[in-house]
Amino acid sequence: MRASFGRVELRADHVAKYFYAHLFAANPGVRSLFPADMTEQRDRLFAALTAVVQRLDDPDLPGYLKALGRDHRKFAAEPAHYEAVGQSLIAALRFASPMTWDAETEAAWLGAYKVLAEAMLSGAEEADREQAPRWWDCRVLAHSRPARGVAVLTLAPGGHFPFRAGQFVSVASERLPHVWRPYSLAAAPRADNTLELHVSRVDGGLLSPVLTDEVREGDILRLGPATGMMTLREPVRNAALVAAGTGWAPVRALLEELTHRPPVETRAFLVARATGEVYDDRTIRGIGEVYPWLNLQVLSRAERLPDALSAYAGWEHQDAYVSGPPGFISYATDLLAGTGVPPGRIRHDPVPLPQRTPRGVGHAQWFLDPRQPQWINPADR
Numbered sequence: 001m002r003a004s005f006g007r008v009e010l011r012a013d014h015v016a017k018y019f020y021a022h023l024f025a026a027n028p029g030v031r032s033l034f035p036a037d038m039t040e041q042r043d044r045l046f047a048a049l050t051a052v053v054q055r056l057d058d059p060d061l062p063g064y065l066k067a068l069g070r071d072h073r074k075f076a077a078e079p080a081h082y083e084a085v086g087q088s089l090i091a092a093l094r095f096a097s098p099m100t101w102d103a104e105t106e107a108a109w110l111g112a113y114k115v116l117a118e119a120m121l122s123g124a125e126e127a128d129r130e131q132a133p134r135w136w137d138c139r140v141l142a143h144s145r146p147a148r149g150v151a152v153l154t155l156a157p158g159g160h161f162p163f164r165a166g167q168f169v170s171v172a173s174e175r176l177p178h179v180w181r182p183y184s185l186a187a188a189p190r191a192d193n194t195l196e197l198h199v200s201r202v203d204g205g206l207l208s209p210v211l212t213d214e215v216r217e218g219d220i221l222r223l224g225p226a227t228g229m230m231t232l233r234e235p236v237r238n239a240a241l242v243a244a245g246t247g248w249a250p251v252r253a254l255l256e257e258l259t260h261r262p263p264v265e266t267r268a269f270l271v272a273r274a275t276g277e278v279y280d281d282r283t284i285r286g287i288g289e290v291y292p293w294l295n296l297q298v299l300s301r302a303e304r305l306p307d308a309l310s311a312y313a314g315w316e317h318q319d320a321y322v323s324g325p326p327g328f329i330s331y332a333t334d335l336l337a338g339t340g341v342p343p344g345r346i347r348h349d350p351v352p353l354p355q356r357t358p359r360g361v362g363h364a365q366w367f368l369d370p371r372q373p374q375w376i377n378p379a380d381r
């Protein structure tokens with residue numbers, strides 16, 4: 001499977017286009033479940049497939065797939081859709097590797113897809129049995145823009161919304177149907193059940209500009225179930241929290257949660273472009289009073305992080321939590337591992353695979369379908 005995936009990956013854009021064309025031609029009713037603009041969606045298919053193929057030996061994969069199936073209920077995904085997706089996936093893979101596709105490869109893919117679909121469906125069925133909502137419609141109670149390109153949204157869910165500090169949710173807006181993106185919850189569970197999101201606008205992105213610039217008080221946002229790996233590790237030990245930009249959101253939620261626990265030594269490092277542009281400055285200014293056990297450093301550039309970390313000792317006794325743009329997560333994770341934090345003690349959410357990077361397509365393919373590499377400075381959020 002890995003070998004055949006490695007070959008089709010080189011033609012990912014074309015395989016994804018073939019896959020969706022096959023899916024929509026064979027199942028016309030399914031098209032309405034997807035966004036009007038399919039460009040990002042096509043990338044997401046391969047990002048998701050790559051993540052699964054890379055984790056084939058990972059013992060946590062079944063749990064991940066079950067959670068994914070539970071989450072996919074928000075797309076109104078039914079068992080018949082899984083079957084249809086499997087058929088179109090095999091058709092697309094076969095199309096992309098005419099010289100090498102054989103009965104053995106097909107059997108391997110069919111078997112793997114069956115396991116994947118069964119795990120996802122069992123997660124969805126479990127949620128059905130629990131009568132868990134497929135999604136939560138939340139009213140926007142407040143929308144503010146405390147810094148350039150950043151919005152803070154306060155939401156009131158229609159019913160009880162279960163989550164833990166540090167988790168994230170998939171969000172969609174009625175202004176841009178079927179486009180879902182993950183955002184961290186920026187506060188621990190509150191008595192009044194309200195939720196908070198911190199959104200940084202990605203220029204050229206689909207949903208984030210809608211959330212930062214268009215959404216108004218009274219709008220309805222749709223949220224999927226909360227999930228994620230950034231929750232406090234039990235038993236709670238000394239903690240190091242490292243964030244960049246709106247990666248501050250889950251860190252703030254974890255700090256709130258820590259106020260309800262016996263005090264532990266806590267270090268936090270927030271990379272923001274300039275101290276004057278820290279968007280949650282009200283919380284940060286009052287931090288010494290609310291969190292007397294916290295040592296917070298605000299850094300204006302990610303490059304200052306190594307020096308800031310090296311000013312402390314005892315890293316081998318820390319649990320570390322990292323959040324921010326994908327490039328920052330791998331950068332900070334490597335730094336923390338280098339200072340001596342055991343790798344198993346560094347927590348972060350799944351890192352999306354880089355997208356819109358030039359892929360190894362042939363010249364003709366590149367000419368017909370050029371893709372703009374997009375680079376955003378991780379510290380510039």
Ligand SMILES: Cc1cc2nc3c(=O)[nH]c(=O)nc-3n(C[C@H](O)[C@H](O)[C@H](O)COP(=O)(O)OP(=O)(O)OC[C@H]3O[C@@H](n4cnc5c(N)ncnc54)[C@H](O)[C@@H]3O)c2cc1C
Binds near residue numbers: 184200207
């Ligand atoms: C677990 C998790 C939690 C997240 N939490 C938050 C959060 O709390 N606040 C927040 O603002 N964002 C958060 N994000 C990022 C968010 O999900 C979206 O990816 C982001 O808002 C862009 O969405 P979009 O629809 O505007 O752009 P898209 O249409 O998805 O992307 C457009 C282009 O921009 C690129 N791109 C997307 N995101 C970035 C980025 N961060 N830096 C550089 N290029 C990018 C894409 O590769 C693509 O080429 C989180 C992501 C994950 C995986």
